[in-house]
Amino acid sequence: MGRTALVIGATRGIGAATARGLLSTGYRTAGTHRAGGTVPEGVLPVEMDVRDGESIASGVKAAAAELGGLDVLVVAAGITRDKLLMRMGEEDLTEVMQVNAIGPMLACKAALAPMMRQRRGSIVLVSSMSVKYGVVGQCNYTASKGALEAFARSMAREYAARNIRVNVVAPGATDTDMMADVAEEARMAMLEGIPLGRLATAEEIASAIIHTAENTYMSGATVQVSGGI
Template sequence: MDLQGKVAVITGASRGIGFAIAEAFLANGAKIAICSSGEEGVNKAKELLLSKYPGADIFTAAADVSKREDCERFINGAAEHFGKIDILVNNAGITRDTLVMRMSEEDWDAVLNVNLKGAFLMSKAAVKLMVKQRSGCIINMSSVVGQSGNAAQANYSASKAGVIGLTKSLAKEFASRNIRANAIAPGFVKTEMTEVLKEDIKKTVLESIPLKRFAEVSDIANAAVFLASDNAGYITGQVLAVNGGLYI
């Protein structure tokens, strides 16, 4: 129970990696606040989590992380409900994959707004409280392609590289207030985001992964539990790659 008594806010937790992190945090004793852009998704997630952890204290909200008002409403609502926020996981993310020659300005803006601006807006709202508490932990979801780049993912790769810069800057800016900031850079994880990829692409990716398997969502959730715990108390400004050796 590495997170006993801690309060964690997780964005994009209606499914996939975010949901797995929510589940792992509950299993480790945390109280959680979860959001996703749609009300229905986040309510279903809460129901499912409650069926596994009856009586768990779960705060939910529909919040679009690319909108400042939504971020502030969600963070302040969670803080009012629980009295504090110890951990923020900026997990919400989208893809709009296509080659640069075909990529519209809208494709670029949409991905940057959710993946990068969303992490900034949520972090800004949360650190206001964490600074007063003189403690906090931020975990930002980057990606292997933020480190390596990827054809047909210029917008996504740029957003995930930006998340690394944001993480390192947060770490430097708030270390004196006992706030840590780290990023996780997953490789290829089995979720609905990657389910849409064509079989031949999946096969090529699989062949290039030294551990010869895609990540389970639990592989990423385990890394998040570690970074959020006091066991990682001396780790800040780092990018934890969870990629099966895909990018070393």
């Protein structure tokens, strides 16, 4: 059947670029979308809501069945609800944690069944460099991405004996729709702190994700793709 991959969050940005990259590399690729969303051409569309555990489980199962297995899982779904902590409502905390951390964890759990049957698999979770240095107004976002990194290290240890590898890619500032929402003043300050002096492209981050997914001796690692920060 060849190599197979599922990208969760494949409608835009880093997720869409990763799905296109996997497809061009020779993977039979599925990508998730919420109702009304679209995935890149040639990618098998799978409807999924990462806020709902049943939707995650059924979506991963359906993708693995349609693809004929699951060699690679990439979780790129993510949202922000930026504001100072004292102004955050409970929903700002719980929704970000659900989409950015709990949903990806449930997706990894669902991927274990097909990967354990194959006795191989590679999972890459997309975190953020903001975990390393903190960002004003993003206590919820950085906490959710930091949780992914800790989760990946433990999962990597649990399933290494089954030849299932789990890694994290932590992008720096990337030119995506999410970045377009950042105020111009904050964007310029961000650029000043990047030694390479520019934002990453989604394709540059996708390249690192695919390399990490395919490196057969890498597990439990966080790969920083930051322009030199």
